[in-house]
Amino acid sequence: MTYYDRYKNGECREVCSELLAMGTAVRDSAVVEDAAAVAREFVSRAVRNVKQIHSRLLGLGYAFRRPKKALVVREEPCYREVNAFEREMGTLPLVVREWYARVESLDFGQSEDQFRQSDSDLKGLEWHYELLVWSLDEAMLAWAELKEQHQELREHYRREKMNLYQEDPVPCLITGGCASNNDSDGFSLPCLEFDAVKREDGESLTYTDFFRKAFQYGGFPVLTCHDQYLKQHTSLYPRPNIERLLPLLTQDIIAL
Template sequence: MTLLNRYIGGEHKAVWAELLAGVDKDRQPIADADAEAVASETMRRVRANIETIAARLSATGYEFGVYPDGEPIPFSVATLGDTDAADDKTRAFTQLVGALPLSLRAFYRHVGGVCLAGRYGDGETWQGADALWVEPLDTDYIAEQFADWENNVAEYGAEEMGAFMFEFAPDDLHKDNISGGAPYGIELPQGAADAFVANEWHGTTFVDYLRICFRWGGFPGFAREGSMPPQIAVLRESLLPI
């Protein structure tokens, strides 16, 4: 049975663990095509889940594109993937920074970006919700970040600066437009199937971070709030497992 068939059959976590290890359950190396097939299926499900959550939020009067205090956010909901454009951006990105994990490459091809932060029109806010947020690839901005990092490495040394951090989302406090900590990010270059998400409080990989987000209807912050709005049960109902 192929990895993709096993994944579709329900072995989601086991298959991704094998992809991360680079060998299957029989300790055989995993072909690139097999890994890419699983990653693509995973991110197609991610896109479908985002579309479902966004539609359910819209139906209940949720306002996207603003912080809880009403200040505008640069982008909102899903920036849905355009394969050709995504591949061009990813190519430019990897030429500059180096390898991207397979999970991120597949995300940008099939999804593009997402920001579920917002509020309800009646003033109801979800402080601490830590909304699912992955910024689209902006190669110009990343080039500026990378140039700054290179300059700092030249001045302070590689050991002091560490690896280049690709920042893909603000932390949970900044998502509420409150001063907080470092952005969620992934150290690059990394050519593995998946990668650890730095500064995010679950301490897990990118795919598992998405999995946790969907477990909470796109708002994983409610896992530590002690209670959750009744809408969360509706938002997470029957989402596709990843």
């Protein structure tokens, strides 16, 4: 049975874990087409979920921080921009490549006004977690800024006669969001594996795990961790109406 067949039959986590464990061997000719099919199916399910949550958030009156960037999806994969990015920056992991073939932008960030709106069921909904993956254009701008900062530091330390920042920065895909230590989400390129680590925050969070975690809580993990962590900070972090929102946002979510 192929990895794709196993994935379709419900072995989702197992298949993704096995393909990731292969490392760069996932690009071998005997495996790569099957692995790419799994990646496409994963992304297809993820897209269905984000479209569903996006629609429900609109119905609830959720105020997106960047409405035009909240969700921009292609109905069919298009690899033109992905191929151009890879030629300049390096190969993307299979899951991330398929993601960008379907999704131009994802940002479920909440407007500051609504985040603190005391009479809204949605207040505080986006606390501490962003369902966010920048567009490739935004990622390229972030990379350009990183290179510029690196060059400025290189010149500074040269003047100080210190041997720091002398190596060229390694190309990377910066995808938006950050860990609790403020390290930006993203990974070095090229990456020839099935998946990549999006965030290091006490533990490694791959893209497949990032989306699973998000969808488990309707896109907003604060809906389950709020009471556990924030009782002592209620004046700083308003409590959303968890009892109402969680069933609405998680209903009919497809397993990844």
